[in-house]
Amino acid sequence: MxxxxxxxxxxxxxxxxxxxxxxxxxxxxxxxxxxxxxxxxxxxxxxxxxxxxxxxxxxxxxxxxxxxxxxxxxxxxxxxxxxxxxxxxxxxxxxxxxxxxxxxxxxxxxxxxxxxxxxxxxxxxxxxxxxxxxxxxxxxxxxxxxxxxxxxxxxxxxxxxxxxxxxxxxxxxxxxxxxxxxxxxxxxxxxxxxxxxxxxxxxxxxxxxxxxxxxxxxxxxxxxxxxxxxxxxxxxxxxxxxxxxxxxxxxxxxxxxxxxxxxxxxxxxxxxxxxxxxxxxxxxxxxxxxxxxxxxxxxxxxxxxxxxxxxxxxxxxxxxxxxxxxxxxxxxxxxxxxxxxxxDEEPEADEGYVTLVRAKWNDKGELEETDNQHGIWAWKHPHKADGTITYTELKGDVVFEHVDFGYVPGKEVLHDISLYAKPGQKIAFVGATGAGKTTITNLINRFYDIPDGKIRYDGINITKIKKPDLRRSLGIVLQDVNLFTGTVMENIRYGRLDATDEECIVAAKLANAHSFITRLPEGYNTMLTGNGASLSQGQRQLISIARAAVADPPVMILDEATSSIDTRTEALVQEGMDNLMLGRTVFVIAHRLSTIRNSKAIMVLDHGRIIERGDHEELLAAKGTYYQLYTGAFELE
Ligand SMILES: Nc1ncnc2c1ncn2[C@@H]1O[C@H](COP(=O)(O)OP(=O)(O)O)[C@@H](O)[C@H]1O
Ligand SMILES: [Mg+2]
Missing domain, CATH: 1.20.1560.10 (ABC transporter type 1, transmembrane domain)
Known part of the structure; x- marks a missing residue:
């Protein structure tokens, strides 16, 4: 205490x-x-x-x-x-x-x-x-x-x-x-x-x-x-x-x-x-x-x-x-x-040199940098050896290769995790509490660095990517919601500071937060204090989803983002997210298996290992842990 x-x-x-x-x-x-x-x-x-x-x-x-x-x-x-x-x-x-x-x-x-x-x-x-x-x-x-x-x-x-x-x-x-x-x-x-x-x-x-x-x-x-x-x-x-x-x-x-x-x-x-x-x-x-x-x-x-x-x-x-x-x-x-x-504490090391820039396709079919705000995003990759610069389109292709990880030395939490997510795919993680689902997402945005194995993002080892650029390309809805003192609008705009009011409202609609926000005493101008203490847990989650949505990132990570939301609203939020994420990559962690049925791949984690993988039908057919979880023979702890 x-x-x-x-x-x-x-x-x-x-x-x-x-x-x-x-x-x-x-x-x-x-x-x-x-x-x-x-x-x-x-x-x-x-x-x-x-x-x-x-x-x-x-x-x-x-x-x-x-x-x-x-x-x-x-x-x-x-x-x-x-x-x-x-x-x-x-x-x-x-x-x-x-x-x-x-x-x-x-x-x-x-x-x-x-x-x-x-x-x-x-x-x-x-x-x-x-x-x-x-x-x-x-x-x-x-x-x-x-x-x-x-x-x-x-x-x-x-x-x-x-x-x-x-x-x-x-x-x-x-x-x-x-x-x-x-x-x-x-x-x-x-x-x-x-x-x-x-x-x-x-x-x-x-x-x-x-x-x-x-x-x-x-x-x-x-x-x-x-x-x-x-x-x-x-x-x-x-x-x-x-x-x-x-x-x-x-x-x-x-x-x-x-x-x-x-x-x-x-x-x-x-x-x-x-x-x-x-x-x-x-x-x-x-x-x-x-x-x-x-x-x-x-x-x-x-x-x-x-x-x-x-x-x-x-x-x-x-x-x-x-x-x-x-x-x-x-x-x-x-x-x-x-x-x-x-x-004197050692600051977070960032040895990355690959940055995220606005780009466009030129006549030769190559990517080149542009000031145009509406260009696509690309990774700018300078090569030390010959001084050349290559551009790779930001798509949201994520690959884990034999990743091991532990928070404290000698206590491994993830063992030999390998997975890939193609742009536009929705990948779900299921597994008991403490299985390591959140940990996997912590590694993608490099809250922690991995000792063994590689994580590639659009083919680039993420240790080469500058951390702020990497994180800017990821939309993350964390398991614990944190709202800051300020209006609802300001909290949503936190996702992208140059977003207009209209863009924030569109994001709120996608997150299905719009209707409850308009019912607040002062709508989008309602002041939030004490981590949004005046809102319900589910409402706070919806705002945090809107906040991530306004950033419009190519990769979205939802870590039990809808755990406190009723099933009907959750289905609406998922639908909104699915629309938003068309052509982008989504990692979802959810306890309600119904919401992840339409995932491209579902990874079943147990004590830091992927024990099953496949889509919903395949996993059901395999009649393994997922089947038991889904049919209720097994409860998630
Ligand atoms: N910051 C931390 N420091 C040390 N151990 C941690 C930390 N966060 C999580 N763990 C441990 O890592 C394991 C996986 O946790 P986590 O990935 O959060 O599980 P979940 O699947 O429920 O999201 C758990 O055994 C937990 O005790
Ligand atoms: Mg978790």
Whole structure:
């Protein structure tokens, strides 16, 4: 129920570099401006403390002895300069925070686009093995963690790092001994941070995973709401959620406990440092100790001590802030690693080079390419050896030669399948559930590739045909119907985007969907949502058949396309399809044998093997499995 656990890609050092690469790819100039602004802002706040020292030593301590106007002048000059520095700091910080919003949101946009583009290129097999909730959380939780890191942690870390460095230099400038005292405390703080932030980061990642589980579960329960009610599983699902939610709570609790106590602890250590510095500094001033900083000789003054105290306070706060970011960064990097893992998935390979083009017969009786929209379709086959191009008319001739196939290695589903379908023929597959009927159709459109054997399409090995061109030539009505959010008309037009309304309506009539559609509240303009939840299963199937029909393909595959439709409508649909498919190839899979009686050939499948083949009369005469199925002596499972 909980879905497949995502395997956790370890945080590699390369992840940060790569994320930075993604940011810089689009926002290099932005980033440079941001870093400059951060430097200005960090320097401004540090430099201001220097003026504090001057204010005390040059104005306040000498006091009125300087004379009133001199004091006034000094005061204005020092405070004025301080104000200017602070202003610069404020403007810089305002600017970079604004730019950061662009960088952050833009980078997220690029990541989402990147993930989705790759996702659309992935083979069907990827979705067989990855839980949808997990893929979804790449777009939600992981992206959000990255947002926090880029938008908050990153600028804060840069700014804090710069502040720490500049404060360190300033401290050395004033007094080596006081600096050493401060750094002993900083060492203690870092040790504490490492312990707590490490634990917090670990639980944060656990929390991320628990969150994905809770979300996946809720998603599944929403989709399966009816089944839940039918089996009266409301209490059980509440209980299941309660457990998952409890886990999320305890992971979150531990993550934040570790994270939340860190600040107060660091704060107290910082206070301790403050007091000690004040005492040591006070003694140094009283005994007139020499100033051992780079600022030169002289004794330590009260101004120096006060500046120092200010800096030490700022330093301990900065380190506290940085420590809070550690677990955020760890979480974001874990998220980024998962995002990149999706982006690095091997896309569906397409080594095909034969393409589908519009063509016409020329005077010499040869096919040549044409722009004419009404030309016939042809396979354009470039030959690497001599550089020539040949054209083959698209007819819909499909041949399987000794095809073996399994979804997972070592578990073969189809064994030695050989069959042919000439253009215009209707080929039917019958057989028990799980016999491999759908699998055969999955191979024709190359959802999966075959290890052994060959499938030829109009004489061309389908591995040589470009996948989009191959699929464009096939009309497929899948066993599971998927309708998209949009009007009925838009859903039908999905089959061929340049189809006119009239063409869509013709297709709907062929599929026998027209009459029910016109009875919908807004006819063809009725909005469908939630996979067409407002329609009956059979109506949804009819729309999906119309969608395939509008594409007007030379080969049509109907995989139990009429299983939820009443017999009378089914007969009408089959008739419509038979008309549409005149001169084309159709593969039908149907449970009701009556609808496939008129097939050119019927293949009876059993456990992935064709055990009987022939037309209806031949198979009946043979008195084998088909005969038993047809006469009802055997039920399809
Ligand atoms: N995506 C998949 N991954 C692994 N095994 C699959 C997958 N789809 C189908 N199978 C297996 O392949 C066999 C044939 O399935 P299928 O072709 O769908 O049967 P049906 O004749 O009912 O259409 C079944 O045993 C099924 O379990
Ligand atoms: Mg099937």
């Amino acid at each position: 909980e879905g497949q656990r995502r395997e956790k890609p370890p945080i590699q050092p390369g992840t940060f570099k790569r994320l930075l690469g993604v940011i810089l790819a689009h926002y290099k100039v932005h980033m440079i401006v941001v870093v400059i602004c951060i430097i200005i802002s960090a320097l401004a706040s540090t430099v201001a403390t220097v003026f504090m020292q001057r204010l005390i030593d040059e104005v306040i301590t000498p006091g009125i002895s300087l004379g009133l106007s001199a004091v006034w002048q000094q005061l204005v000059s020092i405070l004025g300069t301080m104000a200017i520095f602070y202003c610069f700091g404020v403007i810089a910080s305002f600017t970079y925070n604004r730019i950061m919003a662009t960088i952050t949101q833009g980078t997220l946009k690029n990541l989402r686009n990147g993930m989705f583009n790759r996702m659309e290129a992935l083979p069907i097999g990827y979705f067989d093995t990855h839980a949808h909730g997990d893929i979804m959380s790449n777009y939600t939780n992981d992206t959000d963690a990255i947002r926090q890191m880029i938008g908050q942690s990153l600028p804060m870390l840069i700014q804090s790092g710069l502040s720490v460095i500049s404060m360190f230099i300033m401290m050395l400038y004033y007094s080596i001994w006081l600096t050493v005292t401060v750094w002993i405390f900083i060492g203690i703080m870092l040790t504490i941070t490492k312990k707590f932030a490490g634990a917090s980061a670990k639980y944060m990642m656990e929390q991320q995973k628990s969150l994905a589980r809770v979300e996946g579960f809720i998603e599944e329960m929403m989709e399966g709401q009816k089944v839940v009610k039918v089996f009266c599983h409301e209490e059980e699902s509440k209980e299941d959620l309660r457990k998952l939610n409890e886990q999320l709570f305890s992971d979150g609790e531990r993550a934040h406990q570790a994270g939340n106590v860190l600040m107060p602890i660091l704060h107290n250590v910082g206070n301790l440092m403050y007091v000690l510095l004040a005492i040591v500094g006070g003694i140094l001033v009283l005994i007139g100790a020499p100033n051992l900083g780079f600022s030169g000789g002289g004794t330590i003054t009260a101004g120096i001590i006060i500046s120092f105290l200010g800096m030490s306070r700022q330093l301990s706060q900065t380190i506290g802030q940085m420590s809070m970011q550690v677990s955020m960064v760890a979480m974001a990097l874990a998220g980024a690693a998962r995002v990149f893992a999706l982006m």
